[in-house]
Amino acid sequence: MKLYKGLVAATVDALYNIFVKNRQADRVVEQLLKSNKKWGARDRAFIAENTYEMVRWWRLIKYAAEIEKAFEPEDFWKLAGAWLIIKPRHLGREEDGILPQWPEFEGIHAETVLERYTRALSTRKLAQSVPDWMDETAAQELGTKWDEELTALNQQAPVTIRVNTLKADLQTVINTFGPENISQVAGVPEALILKKRQNVTGTDAFRQGFFEVQDAGSQLIAPFLDIKPGMSVIDACAGAGGKTLHIAALLENQGSMLAMDIEQHKLTELVKRAERNGVKNLETLLIDDELALKNLVGTADRLLLDVPCSGLGVLRRNPDTKWKLKPQFLNSIRQVQWQILDHYSELVKKGGKMVYATCSILPSESEDQVKKFMKSRKKEWNLISEHRTSVAQDGFDGFYMALLERK
Numbered sequence: 001m002k003l004y005k006g007l008v009a010a011t012v013d014a015l016y017n018i019f020v021k022n023r024q025a026d027r028v029v030e031q032l033l034k035s036n037k038k039w040g041a042r043d044r045a046f047i048a049e050n051t052y053e054m055v056r057w058w059r060l061i062k063y064a065a066e067i068e069k070a071f072e073p074e075d076f077w078k079l080a081g082a083w084l085i086i087k088p089r090h091l092g093r094e095e096d097g098i099l100p101q102w103p104e105f106e107g108i109h110a111e112t113v114l115e116r117y118t119r120a121l122s123t124r125k126l127a128q129s130v131p132d133w134m135d136e137t138a139a140q141e142l143g144t145k146w147d148e149e150l151t152a153l154n155q156q157a158p159v160t161i162r163v164n165t166l167k168a169d170l171q172t173v174i175n176t177f178g179p180e181n182i183s184q185v186a187g188v189p190e191a192l193i194l195k196k197r198q199n200v201t202g203t204d205a206f207r208q209g210f211f212e213v214q215d216a217g218s219q220l221i222a223p224f225l226d227i228k229p230g231m232s233v234i235d236a237c238a239g240a241g242g243k244t245l246h247i248a249a250l251l252e253n254q255g256s257m258l259a260m261d262i263e264q265h266k267l268t269e270l271v272k273r274a275e276r277n278g279v280k281n282l283e284t285l286l287i288d289d290e291l292a293l294k295n296l297v298g299t300a301d302r303l304l305l306d307v308p309c310s311g312l313g314v315l316r317r318n319p320d321t322k323w324k325l326k327p328q329f330l331n332s333i334r335q336v337q338w339q340i341l342d343h344y345s346e347l348v349k350k351g352g353k354m355v356y357a358t359c360s361i362l363p364s365e366s367e368d369q370v371k372k373f374m375k376s377r378k379k380e381w382n383l384i385s386e387h388r389t390s391v392a393q394d395g396f397d398g399f400y401m402a403l404l405e406r407k
């Protein structure tokens, strides 16, 4: 494919924003693509793909380019050059990997880059491009499983959608995309995978609320909560409501759906999404003080605790987490998870159920928290079942879910 300087410059600009201005990769790409209406579908795909892949392989690329820290736009050009040289080998693409003679690429020696790239492949943290601390922490917790999980977490995720049964049925959404362009997912009844990447949120079907974008592993969490229409359900860490909307669909607009979070802007976004989805029974509550929860103690038939976590199970969708997550955050988030589990579980009524869920592959954020809870609360709670999804095993993002019942 012929390289266009404007598109490489846009990719360089995106990376500068992500790594120097510390902005979130998905937001940067979204805004960049919105900013230039002249770019066609292939241009947009080039910028999005190369930005995400460079973030994913950042450490490997820096090693190949012999750049320890990138600060200036010229460093980012050198890294983009090194990436374009190694990309055909690394992703198995039929591109030639020959750089155009642009002044920004001056001084890059393709042979040296390739020689350093090949050398890096024998050291996991370079070859799989992860920080030392993350490699060590995950290897310590997961043992030999980390190797295959990490390899799988470094592959591009498919575009997966969930059919919103409040507005559409599976066949309607299949027909919208064309049966030849979409496939169903065994064991996840409302999930569909696009065979070819496309911007699904730009479609009429999306605007009408026929579906949401949601990984198949994530789609297992709401049904795990054993919801029946008419129940009173609380989603305590609702965020912008990926799982709230699924729960609402399972409630069939009967009963009540209370979504809570500590960040108002997420709840505001959730209300917008709920409207599009045809959800009629949603209430939201901003938790700005623990007293906000006092009146809710013992009221929920079902409670979802989709707690904040490291996000190590969704690295393929958010590769910048590798570089933005710090070990100190991991320590403090485990304490937040424990507090949420310990305090919010009081909201469940006797005989009611709760799911504790994370999008982390680490047992210390998942199984160990539930073990600790059961140790101190075994007179009040039964652990009914636990389930894990894994990119390496089933191709879904790495989620953990535990179903508990209050006696």
Ligand SMILES: C[S@@+](CC[C@H](N)C(=O)[O-])C[C@H]1O[C@@H](n2cnc3c(N)ncnc32)[C@H](O)[C@@H]1O
Pocket (backbone or CB within 6 Å): 236, 237, 238, 239, 240, 241, 242, 243, 244, 260, 261, 262, 263, 266, 287, 306, 307, 308, 309, 336, 340
């Ligand atoms: C994993 S995210 C939730 C994702 C969401 N459930 C979804 O499916 O889209 C965790 C959420 O917990 C919220 N959070 C963090 N601390 C909290 C707390 N103490 N109480 C309630 N929510 C909290 C965060 O703002 C974040 O939105």
